[in-house]
Amino acid sequence: MDLDRADLKLLELLQRDGRTTVQALSEAIHLSARATLNRVRKLESEGMIEGYRALVSRAALGSQVFVFAEIALKDQRQASVQRFEKRMATAPEVVACYIISGRYDYLVRLACPDLNHYHALITAWLDDPALGVEKIVTNIELATIKEFAGFPLPQPGGR
Structure with a gap:
């Protein structure tokens, strides 16, 4: 999968906080919420995002x-x-x-x-x-x- 700037920014933001809202993501990459959600779903379906986890405090x-x-x-x-x-x-x-x-x-x-x-x-x-x-x-x-x-x-x- 070829990743553009928006995809890379989404991956960066989701690695930092997997619970970031689609609205916040869309504002960060300057796309509509629908377009952003479609990109996130494509990243997931292409295997670029394998899942989401909670980081438990030691x-x-x-x-x-x-x-x-x-x-x-x-x-x-x-x-x-x-x-x-x-x-x-x-x-x-x-x-x-x-x-x-x-x-x-x-x-x-x-x-x-x-x-x-x-x-x-x-x-x-x-x-x-x-x-x-x-x-x-x-x-x-x-x-x-x-x-x-x-x-x-x-x-x-x-x-």
């Missing part, structure tokens, strides 16, 4: 430990990789999981109630032969400087 969750785990698998066979990825996708503590290059296969971000919970979780992963985890290196998040707030968008005209 403080509202109470005390939590946030951890980055670098994980290496014992082998790279498709069945092993699929089992591991399915477990990561279904574990409620896993808030993000990325395939990475380098010495480890995955970078996993977790949110756990405490370190004991995290330790029990990774011990279970290491002890499960079907999961095929060889090594986990833990990095505890001490502070968050910048949280994910949306992707950088291309500049109009390819600049």
